[in-house]
Amino acid sequence: RAEDLARVAGKLLEAFESPFEINGQPIRSGASLGLTLYPIDERSASGLLRNADAAMYRVKRSGGGRFCFFEPGMTEQATDRLALEADLTRAVERGDLRVSYQPVKALASGRITGVEALVRWQHPERGLMLPSLFIPLAEDCGVIHELGAWVLRRACEDMATLAKDQDLRLAVNISVRQLKHPQFEQRVLEVLEQTGFDAGRLTFEITESALFGGGEVAADTVRRLAEHGIRFSLDDFGTGYSSLAYLRQLPIDKLKLDPSFIGDDTLSSTDGAIIAAVIALARSLGIDVVAEGVESAPQVELLALHGCDQMQGYLISEPLSVEALVAWLRGDPSSLGEPAD
Incomplete structure (x- = not known):
């Protein structure tokens, strides 16, 4: 259920609030989570990953540090973004x-x-x-x-x-x-x-x-x-x-x-x-x-x-x-x- 997934996502974000200690040094990090539901949003593994990635990109664009559920229309935005990335790569080259x-x-x-x-x-x-x-x-x-x-x-x-x-x-x-x-x-x-x-x-x-x-x-x-x-x-x-x-x-x-x-x-x-x-x-x-x-x-x-x-x-x-x-x-x-x- 969506509410269960939201609760797990909240716990994941809480886990990143405190710094991690690596080799004795405190390392601060953060997380941006994109969430999608099976089988409501998509049934295939590739489709689920695509949906989650589109939702995560929405989070990152808004500053990160939270989670976001996939919504219809995000896939179209993600496809447009991929096309723009390809255009930019070619323009630089x-x-x-x-x-x-x-x-x-x-x-x-x-x-x-x-x-x-x-x-x-x-x-x-x-x-x-x-x-x-x-x-x-x-x-x-x-x-x-x-x-x-x-x-x-x-x-x-x-x-x-x-x-x-x-x-x-x-x-x-x-x-x-x-x-x-x-x-x-x-x-x-x-x-x-x-x-x-x-x-x-x-x-x-x-x-x-x-x-x-x-x-x-x-x-x-x-x-x-x-x-x-x-x-x-x-x-x-x-x-x-x-x-x-x-x-x-x-x-x-x-x-x-x-x-x-x-x-x-x-x-x-x-x-x-x-x-x-x-x-x-x-x-x-x-x-x-x-x-x-x-x-x-x-x-x-x-x-x-x-x-x-x-x-x-x-x-x-x-x-x-x-x-x-x-x-x-x-x-x-x-x-x-x-x-x-």
Whole structure:
């Protein structure tokens, strides 16, 4: 009966609430359960597994840590997801993705200090797909490693096309799965050597929650890459775990304030206090602060008042192709970027 299965699923989830001890070390884990009933939902073993997998995927998409029963329609969604996974794998293999670049500007000097590489996928049937739609898919199907390596190589190659006097930093987003891959460090160093891009101009951006979930393996990779001159930035700072241990234990060079803190032209007293506290903390540690999602002059004034170092957003520029970026840096007003996200 469904109620019996739900009771067993609840006990399984409870078993994961406490850490497991392995070799004397506490290891925290979690579970996402997809449930289906025989013979109500399906009679064949393959069909039951397909149903359970579809239900589990629904749980994972909603954040995990619970169970979900199979419902009609999930199979169709799972089939569509498998088709999209196959399309993404082929797109990565053929290099059908593209990279756009959003400039980062210093508040004090007004100088463009760098760009953030943003991958885009122009699906032949579904149109332009943004990272939030396909990066989680790439992580689930395992193609994130090939995708990440392709983006890094393309971005390093594109930066080589800029004028020699444009000493811009390049920021590339990475996931915790990339950091935990045993060959990630080697792949990064190979790309830098083959493209001739200076490791000292490269910054990897990773979210707080991803770094928190990566454990000591990810932290060790960060430390080793930092020894080669690569810098690291905590993305969406203030929305995740915000553990000060990161700043104390890891070579973090930059904090990126989440756009939610500056969503309005007038900051609330709470948001203003948080921004001021983050900037004060970062300054005492010699870390820069970048505000994301800047779209208006009043936002710039408020950020400058609180002493923010850098900013990026549509007020400065939308994401640009490398050709448009070159023209934009030269002051060509005819350069066009992509539509707003």
